[in-house]
Amino acid sequence: MSNHAGGLIAALVVNHLCKRFGANEALNEISFRVADGEFCILLGPSGCGKSTILRLIAGLEPSSGGEIAVDGRRIDSLPPRERDIAFVFQNYALYPHMSVFDNLAFSLRMRGLSKNDIDRKVTEAARLLEIDDLLRRRPLALSGGQRQRVALGRAIVRQPKIFLFDEPLSNLDAALRATMRVELARLHRRLKATIL
Amino acid sequence: MSRSTALKFFSCGIALYCLVPFLWLVLTSLKSSAELTAIPPTLIPSLHWGFYRSALKDYGLLGYITNSVIVAGAATLITITIGSLAAYSVARLRRGWTNVYLMLLLAISMFPQIAIAGPVWSLLDRFNWLNTYQGLAAAYIALSLPLAIWILTTFFREVPSEIEEAALIDGCSRMQALYRVVLPLAAPGILTAALLVFIQAWNEFFFALIIMTDPNVQTLPVGIALFPGEYTMPWGEIAAASTIATVPLILLALIFQRGIVRGLSAGAVKG
Numbered sequence: 049m050s051n052h053a054g055g056l057i058a059a060l061v062v063n064h065l066c067k068r069f070g071a072n073e074a075l076n077e078i079s080f081r082v083a084d085g086e087f088c089i090l091l092g093p094s095g096c097g098k099s100t101i102l103r104l105i106a107g108l109e110p111s112s113g114g115e116i117a118v119d120g121r122r123i124d125s126l127p128p129r130e131r132d133i134a135f136v137f138q139n140y141a142l143y144p145h146m147s148v149f150d151n152l153a154f155s156l157r158m159r160g161l162s163k164n165d166i167d168r169k170v171t172e173a174a175r176l177l178e179i180d181d182l183l184r185r186r187p188l189a190l191s192g193g194q195r196q197r198v199a200l201g202r203a204i205v206r207q208p209k210i211f212l213f214d215e216p217l218s219n220l221d222a223a224l225r226a227t228m229r230v231e232l233a234r235l236h237r238r239l240k241a242t243i244l
Numbered sequence: 245m246s247r248s249t250a251l252k253f254f255s256c257g258i259a260l261y262c263l264v265p266f267l268w269l270v271l272t273s274l275k276s277s278a279e280l281t282a283i284p285p286t287l288i289p290s291l292h293w294g295f296y297r298s299a300l301k302d303y304g305l306l307g308y309i310t311n312s313v314i315v316a317g318a319a320t321l322i323t324i325t326i327g328s329l330a331a332y333s334v335a336r337l338r339r340g341w342t343n344v345y346l347m348l349l350l351a352i353s354m355f356p357q358i359a360i361a362g363p364v365w366s367l368l369d370r371f372n373w374l375n376t377y378q379g380l381a382a383a384y385i386a387l388s389l390p391l392a393i394w395i396l397t398t399f400f401r402e403v404p405s406e407i408e409e410a411a412l413i414d415g416c417s418r419m420q421a422l423y424r425v426v427l428p429l430a431a432p433g434i435l436t437a438a439l440l441v442f443i444q445a446w447n448e449f450f451f452a453l454i455i456m457t458d459p460n461v462q463t464l465p466v467g468i469a470l471f472p473g474e475y476t477m478p479w480g481e482i483a484a485a486s487t488i489a490t491v492p493l494i495l496l497a498l499i500f501q502r503g504i505v506r507g508l509s510a511g512a513v514k515g
Binding site: 106107108127128129133134135137138139141142143144145154155158159202206 | 404406407409410411412413414415416417420425428429
């Protein structure tokens with residue numbers, strides 16, 4: 049993992065990021081940058097702090113020091129909903145009491161979009177991920193791969209500045225993992241999004 | 245006899261043992277005055293509805309029911325609202341003291357009512373809340389809140405924190421995430437807690453007796469207990485009133501049976 053933030057223009061800049069859990073130091077002066085449209089991958093052994101970095105960027109944990117900036121704007125003091133970042137969780141974290149459609153539409157409803165806009169955006173995202181025939185189902189009635197796509201759809205539909213994926217393939221079997229890896233790369237090319 | 249048949253007989257025996265007093269009450273309420281005092285007692289009543297009419301008309305049962313609905317309903321609503329917020333905080337703050345706090349809550353919920361009766365009465369007297377709905381409801385909220393928080397915490401802990409975090413990222417504030425995602429997922433627990441609080445408040449006698457001395461605001465258990473006069477013991481009216489007081493609880497329990505079972509067994513098995 050790079051410990052140096054180079055260059056000036058980047059979609060995401062992390063500078064001297066620190067995180068302590070009590071006396072335990074989870075992250076120490078982490079710095080890196082991700083360029084606009086770049087697909088950046090954090091690699092490291094289990095427990096090295098990859099997920100913690102993502103959670104700090106998303107605002108799910110407060111940092112103990114350092115800076116996080118998106119498009120040149122400091123975001124580290126903002127609550128998660130104001131950061132315009134999407135997060136795909138390892139276990140997908142779909143809303144089990146909502147249909148696939150409602151899962152995808154949730155963030156758009158929270159932003160107060162009109163019903164027509166919500167319908168259009170959800171349908172587009174569902175078509176892109178080939179889950180348009182599953183929109184009425186509940187997450188429990190979906191296979192692992194389908195849930196993964198819904199989780200991706202929930203991120204895509206918002207058109208956020210940055211996508212954060214926390215081990216998105218770890219819950220899938222080997223065959224599906226290979227397929228999804230290709231699909232993620234394809235998705236990245238189509239969306240031209242910044243992905244970490 | 246096979247083991248399962250024996251078990252069935254045993255369960256039926258327990259069910260019968262629990263149900264017989266209630267069945268006897270219902271049968272008594274449907275008897276005529278002559279059948280009520282007949283020796284030997286008549287088992288099958290003549291489906292006489294006179295005691296129901298009399299309980300409602302002459303003994304003002306409707307007023308007691310209204311008072312019970314108001315007090316138990318308000319106590320349930322407020323307990324569940326405060327209890328949900330408290331339980332949510334306890335469930336999400338995974339610190340060492342939360343378990344001590346939960347143990348304390350459980351211990352407090354076991355306190356005998358008589359232990360706090362004096363202070364509660366004095367407090368309500370100072371607020372001029374004796375013989376008021378809010379006075380009795382406040383006492384019930386204090387009585388049921390510990391157990392409600394305890395049950396609700398178990399449920400909120402079962403809702404994966406990632407789902408809530410997903411809601412925060414999707415644009416919710418903490419309260420919106422609680423309202424839109426956590427509460428619907430914890431609905432069986434909330435239902436269980438609400439029913440237990442309602443049943444406790446509906447059945448409670450001791451506090452209702454010492455706080456509500458004015459017949460106009462008395463609740464069902466106290467009202468029915470005061471049916472007997474100096475020279476009369478209206479068994480028929482008491483049986484009819486008790487049946488009317490019990491039926492709503494039985495219906496509630498039957499309607500929400502699945503939710504209650506899920507509620508009480510939460511955390512027992514990994515989902």
